Amino acid sequence: MENEKHHIVPYKVYIYILLALVTMTFMSIGITKINLGEYSVLGAMIFATLKSILVLSWFMHLKFDQPFLRIMVGFVVLVFFAVIFITFLDYYFR
Amino acid sequence: MEHVAQHSDPHYDQEASKLGMWLFIFTELLLFGGLFIVYAIYRFLNPEAFQMAGHELNLTIGAINTVILLVSSMTIAMSTSALQKKNKGLTVLLLEITVMLALIFLINKYFEWGVKFDHGIWPGSEHLLNDMGHGEVLFFGLYFVMTGLHALHIVIGMIIIIVALNKVQKGTVHADRPSLLENAGLYWHLVDLIWIFLFPLFYLIH
Numbered sequence: 226m227e228n229e230k231h232h233i234v235p236y237k238v239y240i241y242i243l244l245a246l247v248t249m250t251f252m253s254i255g256i257t258k259i260n261l262g263e264y265s266v267l268g269a270m271i272f273a274t275l276k277s278i279l280v281l282s283w284f285m286h287l288k289f290d291q292p293f294l295r296i297m298v299g300f301v302v303l304v305f306f307a308v309i310f311i312t313f314l315d316y317y318f319r
Numbered sequence: 320m321e322h323v324a325q326h327s328d329p330h331y332d333q334e335a336s337k338l339g340m341w342l343f344i345f346t347e348l349l350l351f352g353g354l355f356i357v358y359a360i361y362r363f364l365n366p367e368a369f370q371m372a373g374h375e376l377n378l379t380i381g382a383i384n385t386v387i388l389l390v391s392s393m394t395i396a397m398s399t400s401a402l403q404k405k406n407k408g409l410t411v412l413l414l415e416i417t418v419m420l421a422l423i424f425l426i427n428k429y430f431e432w433g434v435k436f437d438h439g440i441w442p443g444s445e446h447l448l449n450d451m452g453h454g455e456v457l458f459f460g461l462y463f464v465m466t467g468l469h470a471l472h473i474v475i476g477m478i479i480i481i482v483a484l485n486k487v488q489k490g491t492v493h494a495d496r497p498s499l500l501e502n503a504g505l506y507w508h509l510v511d512l513i514w515i516f517l518f519p520l521f522y523l524i525h
Contacts (some may be wrong), residue, residue, distance in 0.1 A: 232395070233403045243393040250385050252517075254378070257523040269519035276515045284396045285508045286501075291334070294341060301345045304350045312356055316363060 232289040242283045249276050331499050344509050347472075351513050354465050358520060361457045366455020373524030375440070376462070380431050381522035384424050385514065392421035392511040395504045397478065405494050407487065408517040414484040417507065421477045428470050435459075462521055469517060472510045479503045 253272035257265045281287040287295050362369045398413035439446030442463050445455055483503040486492040492499050 228463045234400050236397050236400060239393050239396050239400070243389060244400070247386055250382065253519055253523065254382060257519075257525045260525070265523075265525060269523045273374075273515050273519050277512055280392065280508055280512050280515065284392050284511070285505055286408075290337070294338070295344070297341065301348060305349065309356055309359065312360065313363070316360060 234283070234286075234289075238283070242279055246276050246279055331496065331498075333501075336498040336502060337505075340505050344505060347509055347513075351465075353467070354461070355516065355520070358461050358465070361454070362462065365452075365454030365457060368452050369458050370524050371461070372451075372455045372458035372462075373439075373521065375435075376522050377431060377434070378522050380427055381518055384427050385518050386452050387420050387424050388511045389425070391417045391424075394420070395507050396449055399497065399501055399504055402487065402492070402497050402500055403494050407490075407493075410480055410487050410500075411484060414480055414487065416486070418480055421473055421480070425470060425473055428466070432463075465517060466521070467511070469513055472513070474504075476507050476510050479506055 249272045253269045256268040256272070259265070261268065281298065287298060394413045395417045398410045400419070401409040435441065440459055441447070442460055447459060451459075478504050482490060483500045486499055486502060
């Protein structure tokens with residue numbers, strides 16, 4: 226952001242984000258009610274990921290913070306997925 | 320040397336305190352991340368048992384608690400905006416609502432766990448060990464540890480919010496010094512973030 230002064234998010238924006246989050250919660254419940262087998266877990270996790278992106282960027286203010294914070298968060302997420310990937314490699318090929 | 324006239328402002332760096340809070344949040348994310356990996360592996364190894372056990376959980380309470388946490392996340396986010404707009408009354412009100420919502424979440428959790436205890440399900444219970452399979456024991460073990468650790472974070476979050484609330488009222492946290500409130504908010508959103516993943520993984524198994 227150009228101005229050093231803090232960016233103030235209007236209340237209205239937070240209400241929109243909340244509505245989006247609640248809608249996605251009910252959509253994730255809906256998608257698991259339909260029998261999609263393997264894909265229902267995937268669907269629920271996609272909604273959870275979208276919700277967490279909204280929380281991180283708006284509620285946790287990352288959207289308005291300095292880029293290095295976003296890079297660090299991204300790095301932590303990457304490390305987490307790398308550990309999951311390596312652990313599952315082990316379990317798949319035992 | 321007692322009366323050296325020097326101007327001493329306590330050092331205050333908003334960016335640094337935010338960075339410090341984020342570093343702490345990373346350790347929290349990886350703590351829960353480790354538990355999520357344990358969950359993923361055991362679910363991968365016991366898919367049917369996890370599905371059966373997942374049906375035991377009350378989806379309605381889970382969904383209500385999700386909405387409660389999401390709303391409380393919004394109210395604390397709004398309170399930061401209210402502080403920046405120098406609206407002290409609204410800041411305090413929004414923080415009080417956040418604490419109330421956190422309390423309602425815990426009360427729901429109390430009843431939810433209570434029902435499980437009535438059914439003889441708790442870590443190491445006779446019913447769990449004698450009548451249920453290996454996978455169910457793992458599922459309920461993870462359920463109690465992960466939601467329990469999350470509930471502990473709710474309690475700690477409430478304490479931090481109450482401290483921030485008092486300081487806002489006293490005037491030590493204000494528009495030019497908002498870090499404590501901002502960091503309390505970050506912590507509370509972290510609690511929300513973890514629940515966003517706990518909910519589908521435990522309550523939405525079908």
